[in-house]
Amino acid sequence: MALQSTESIRTVALVGHGGAGKTSLAEMLLYSAGAVTGCGAVAKGSSVCDFDPEEKEAGHSLQSAVVGFDWDSRRIHLIDTPGYPDFAGQALPALAAVDTALVVINAQTGVELMTERMMRWAGERGLCRMIVINKIDAENVDLPGLVADVRNRFGRGCLLLDLPARHASGVVEVLEHEAGDSDFESVAAAHRALIDQLVEEDEELLARYLEDGADPAPAALHAPFEKALRTGHLIPILFVSAKTGAGVRELLHVLATLAPNPAEGNPPLFYKGEAASARQPFVAAPDAARHVLAHVFKVVSDPYMGKVGIFRVHQGTVRKDMQLFAGSGKRAFKVAHLYRLQGKTYNEVPVLVPGDIGAVAKVDELEFDCVLHDSHDEDHIHLAPLEFPRPMAGLAVETRRKGDEQRLFEVLGKLALEDPTFVIERHPASNETVVRGLGEMHLKAKLAKMAGQYKLEVDTSPPRIPYRETISSGAEGHYRHKKQSGGAGQFGEVFLRIEPRARGAGFEFVDAVKGGAIPGVFMPAVEKGVRQALADGVVAGYPVEDVRVTVFDGKTHPVDGKEVAFVTAGRKAAVAAIRAASPTVLEPIVSMEVIAPESAIGDLTGDLSSRRGHITGTDRRGGDMVSITGEAPLAELDDYPSQLKSRTGGRGSYTLEFSRYATVPPQLQSQLAARFRLKEEDD
Numbered sequence: 001m002a003l004q005s006t007e008s009i010r011t012v013a014l015v016g017h018g019g020a021g022k023t024s025l026a027e028m029l030l031y032s033a034g035a036v037t038g039c040g041a042v043a044k045g046s047s048v049c050d051f052d053p054e055e056k057e058a059g060h061s062l063q064s065a066v067v068g069f070d071w072d073s074r075r076i077h078l079i080d081t082p083g084y085p086d087f088a089g090q091a092l093p094a095l096a097a098v099d100t101a102l103v104v105i106n107a108q109t110g111v112e113l114m115t116e117r118m119m120r121w122a123g124e125r126g127l128c129r130m131i132v133i134n135k136i137d138a139e140n141v142d143l144p145g146l147v148a149d150v151r152n153r154f155g156r157g158c159l160l161l162d163l164p165a166r167h168a169s170g171v172v173e174v175l176e177h178e179a180g181d182s183d184f185e186s187v188a189a190a191h192r193a194l195i196d197q198l199v200e201e202d203e204e205l206l207a208r209y210l211e212d213g214a215d216p217a218p219a220a221l222h223a224p225f226e227k228a229l230r231t232g233h234l235i236p237i238l239f240v241s242a243k244t245g246a247g248v249r250e251l252l253h254v255l256a257t258l259a260p261n262p263a264e265g266n267p268p269l270f271y272k273g274e275a276a277s278a279r280q281p282f283v284a285a286p287d288a289a290r291h292v293l294a295h296v297f298k299v300v301s302d303p304y305m306g307k308v309g310i311f312r313v314h315q316g317t318v319r320k321d322m323q324l325f326a327g328s329g330k331r332a333f334k335v336a337h338l339y340r341l342q343g344k345t346y347n348e349v350p351v352l353v354p355g356d357i358g359a360v361a362k363v364d365e366l367e368f369d370c371v372l373h374d375s376h377d378e379d380h381i382h383l384a385p386l387e388f389p390r391p392m393a394g395l396a397v398e399t400r401r402k403g404d405e406q407r408l409f410e411v412l413g414k415l416a417l418e419d420p421t422f423v424i425e426r427h428p429a430s431n432e433t434v435v436r437g438l439g440e441m442h443l444k445a446k447l448a449k450m451a452g453q454y455k456l457e458v459d460t461s462p463p464r465i466p467y468r469e470t471i472s473s474g475a476e477g478h479y480r481h482k483k484q485s486g487g488a489g490q491f492g493e494v495f496l497r498i499e500p501r502a503r504g505a506g507f508e509f510v511d512a513v514k515g516g517a518i519p520g521v522f523m524p525a526v527e528k529g530v531r532q533a534l535a536d537g538v539v540a541g542y543p544v545e546d547v548r549v550t551v552f553d554g555k556t557h558p559v560d561g562k563e564v565a566f567v568t569a570g571r572k573a574a575v576a577a578i579r580a581a582s583p584t585v586l587e588p589i590v591s592m593e594v595i596a597p598e599s600a601i602g603d604l605t606g607d608l609s610s611r612r613g614h615i616t617g618t619d620r621r622g623g624d625m626v627s628i629t630g631e632a633p634l635a636e637l638d639d640y641p642s643q644l645k646s647r648t649g650g651r652g653s654y655t656l657e658f659s660r661y662a663t664v665p666p667q668l669q670s671q672l673a674a675r676f677r678l679k680e681e682d683d
Helices: 022-032 053-058 085-096 113-124 143-154 187-199 203-212 218-231 248-257 405-418 440-452 520-536 563-579 598-610 640-648 666-682
Strands: 009-015 065-071 074-080 100-106 128-134 158-160 162-165 170-173 235-239 270-272 280-282 293-302 306-315 323-326 339-342 345-348 357-361 371-373 381-383 393-399 423-427 432-437 458-461 468-471 475-483 490-500 508-511 547-555 583-597 614-620 625-633 653-663
Touching: 009 022, 009 085, 009 113, 009 248, 022 065, 022 074, 022 128, 022 248, 053 440, 065 248, 065 339, 065 357, 074 248, 085 113, 085 293, 085 440, 085 653, 100 113, 113 128, 128 143, 128 218, 143 158, 143 235, 158 187, 162 235, 170 248, 187 203, 187 218, 235 248, 293 405, 371 381, 393 405, 393 440, 405 423, 405 432, 405 440, 432 440, 440 458, 468 490, 475 563, 490 520, 490 563, 508 520, 520 547, 520 563, 547 563, 583 598, 583 640, 583 666, 598 614, 598 625, 598 640, 640 653
Parallel strands: 009 074, 009 100, 100 128, 128 235, 158 235, 508 547
Antiparallel strands: 065 074, 162 170, 270 280, 270 381, 293 306, 293 371, 306 357, 323 371, 339 345, 339 357, 393 432, 393 458, 423 432, 468 583, 475 490, 490 547, 583 625, 583 653, 614 625
């Protein structure tokens, strides 16, 4: 039954590292709430959330999945997210759709990479956070040590909301219980620490507490509990076993009674305006009577439903058959069907209110991150964008069958539509189509989907390293293009100045011509020529970035002055200026985290040093595993997967994340430049 009260809605994302048991926990929550008749299993491929054939084959989540259930007169929307860093492009968008992040930790392996990242990212989005320690019934777990590590990493506001009891076969709740038996720590001490933290959020409550010494009534603690969650002063710790169901009903009770509803959580980060300098904060009120504002946080290309946009309603009421706009689109689309999702199942509903998560299908205007609205007054409202890791792992792809080239781009386009961290690059100079993702696992999953769902087979090879060029000093360039061929000729002359900008600042074009020396009608042609020069590169054939080009003089001809002449003059003047401005080649540097057995540390650190890399830290993980963090040039990591497998007996794993661009060593720059000159001579 659809509940139409915003106050009755809870929105929750299960986040955390791969292997923490998020999908199994989602399945047990659905089963315990009566939303499914049997409890599926990830290993058997029968869970509600891992429904894609590729997920069943992989044995873990590859994409986020939306489910929902009713509990204690509350409607709980739950988003299960993948946990491995390669799939952050699916996990991060869930944070834009919920009020609460449940950060799930594997009791056996402890705090891992994505645990820390999701805690940080959820905090930056202003979400209420709770920590759920799963697999409490597993062998060789050190729960007291894990709690201590959680508090050391995430702060003293991480307080126990329940404790394992009866040898992890159940839990005892500590907010409303002053005493009880638990497997470790003291229920009384945990209760007192929680009450002391909560009363500090309310001055009147604190005064009464200090005066009479009695615990406040549970009803009086709801508001301070919500406030402590919103401000990050409290991050509750709960214990569950998704395998046995221990602690799951208690978790359901917490979600229904203590997690914030859409009116209680921190407001979503909306702003109005297009230019960064003109953006104004905008408050979306969870009021069903106001104009519609809904944010599309996931797009799916479904073989049967077409293009599906999954969204969270932040303001107003979305109704079947109403007209909505997508972003700044001028044409409205009709909501012919309105859905709630249960994994792969689309359940049609007539209405969605603030806080609801729903979907519309077969709407071509939908794009990831767009805002749906019902009035042109909201054309320029956006949700603060998520900052995704930069995709650095790459593969050059080529169709196995002739004639499939156009279909390749159609399929790649659909995959990119669903995943903001999957990028397609086309390099005309090398005739390469390159796909980039967050890691080897990410790209393998995309290739598997191409083969499985779209029946498209491709061959792959290592791509060119995405080097860049820039300049180290300022310089001027000049070129006069004059061509006479019997009839009307071509004439254009350009004087320009080039200057370096800060790393990452991008390209800036400045028109400083006085007195009409270059008519304004030709200035776009000059800029086009400059951009061509920057795209083609000068030293080694890679794009030039982080420069300012100022055109300050030139000449034209009343008859022969033509657009094509100024394109050529702008391009060749820019090339001359770049060559005179101490150009240099930049290479991508990536941050790495390697998880490997402790016995392999020596081999791995030595190997990384041989790749011009360096170690920035080491940290113990669960069992005999160690985390090694460092940096290395991407160009040195082509064979790293096979080397890591060999040195760790197949037990090692790693993640890459773009860090920065840095100047290549002089010897490498000479090699790249020589290769470029040889290629130019061949051409």
